[in-house]
Amino acid sequence: MKIFFRNIHLYLSLVSGLVIAVVCLTGGILVFEKDLEQAWHPERYFVQPASTPALPLARLQAAVRAYKPDATLAGIKVYADPTRTVEFSLAGGPEGGKQPAAGAEEKRGLRQAGRGGKGPEGKGGKGGEGGRGPTVFVNPYTAAVTGELNYRESFFFTVMALHRGMVGGPIGKLVVGVSTLLFLFIIGTGLVLWWPASRNAVKQRLQLKWSGGWKRLNHDLHIVLGFYSALFLFVFAFTGLAWSFEWFNKGIYALTNSSMERPEPPVSAAPTVAAAPAGTLTAEAALVRARELAPVAVSYALQLPKDATGSIRVATLRPGASYENATDEVYLDQYSGQVLRQQTYEQRSLGQRVRGMFKPVHTGSIFGWPSKLISALVCLLGVTFPVTGVILWLNRLKKERKKLRRVAVA
Template structure:
């Protein structure tokens, strides 16, 4: 039986090892995407607040963006409570963007994905929970328009970013296989499925036959020969990282296969759409709500939030959506949503994270679990280390395989030499 598992482990690894190594490497790079982006481009994200000057009205910041392109359609504005953070203003793009048609054609959000309020103003990182991308006019991933970063005290436009033009988009595209289009995405998805079987068969092969062998298979022997060291790097470190790699691979399937996403909601007996968002009451006289008015109402309704992402309605009946991040949110993505009448500013309702159905809550845990952000910086560090180990396992595994082949050939040649 063990020979069967060894063969499965070997040939599945040979078939998918290169893809797995690339996915692990790019995944490790993306774990600290936000932190690296802010470290490399601090002027894009941070300003020095003046001692006396107050923040400018959002309308003035919107005008500064529109001055760069009079035809630009504002899709969303994101304001942080942190006085040192810039204000992010995103333009409406294609499907899945603020102000555009929602990804997957659903009202307000993709199944288990992020609403347009969450996407609005988000300047970095893959935002769509379903992992779909579209080469929209805006140039952003998922068809999002470009994002402008403004100094909230002076109104100066500090930067304009198209996510597709960034290093991290390239890493994300490699990670998801999109560089090869639908075929590349399928290859990554199938390789991820195979990786789950590789991890399972690897644990079966690791399982020691005796108690004495347990310590040997859980301890690295750093002063051993190259062959033994390579063996320990593959077997011992493989054991310690197996659970983490399994979680990363399992959650990664949600970005590769629609059936996997559907399965989450089927298993949890939940509706992917969730409750229908309330509608605005059309007012014939008077104008629409402004971003400033929406921000004031949102702060009154949800005081103390870390950020307010305001997404403008795409038609005359939709509500203004304000996505808020609580200071005590359980993890990244555990956000709340406030709905405002686009004409009167009257609060129409609120959908807190804990009020979402089980399927949506489970689905939203996938991204922080996949990226290692579920427990903050400590779990991110673990994720990076495990991803780097994941890059090495195909290499150490091939070395072990070649060593066995050489050993087998020597055994075959030895009887032949004796016969002569």
């Protein structure tokens, strides 16, 4: 029976090994995407807090308009941390456009969130990869523009495209998805092959034998380290299927008895002549209203309306949230500031909450730095297994050829 599983393990690995190695390598890099981005460009994200209060958002908006005169402002993200810059998301592209976007970190969430429904856990979100504009960072105390991020031109976009197979378009994405499915079977058959025949062999399968020759060490690197990393790799591969196959996402919502579709955003009431409104609600007024509704928050992300009937969406991240997209949201009438709809994270459907957990689990950010380090290490090990596995196979072939020659001579 083990010969049967060994053959399955071998041939599936030969078919998908190279793709798996690339996905593991790029995945290990993406674990620290946010941390590396902030370390490489600290001026974009951090400022020295001033003794004076932050400037009104109108002043900061004016600085962005002066910096990008033709751009359309789509979203604003304000942090409670006084050392953070304010992030202004521009719609559609570098020269403006029609598509709304979110803050830089929320963009990462939209990119890596689920594909079922609309919104942050929806089908790419409303600031999907195709039409997302740049993010401009502004010092909240001086209104100075501290930097700009065009994600599609960044190093991490290239890494992400390799990770998801999008460099090959739909075919590349399918190849990565199929390889990920095969990887689940490879891990399963690997555990069957690892299982010791006796109790005495357990210790041997759990420890690296450094004193043996290079063949023995290669064997242990594949077998022993493969066992220790199997559960993590299985979880990463399983959650990764959500970015490759729509049927997988549909299955999540079906199993949780949840609808994939999120309700359409509410519309703002058309202002009447009698009301004589001064105009649309300013971003500052919307932020004040959001702070009234949620006085304690890590960040407030405002998505501005696209037209005269649209509403202002505010995503609020509470302290101690399980992950960065576990936000509460409220929709405000763009004229009166009245709350049109409000939903806490706990009020989302079970399907949305389960699907939302896939990103932090897949990237290893679910428990902060400890889980990130484990994820990165496991991903690096995942790069080595196709190599050590091929060496094991070649050594076995060489051994079998020698055996056949001896039989032939005899």
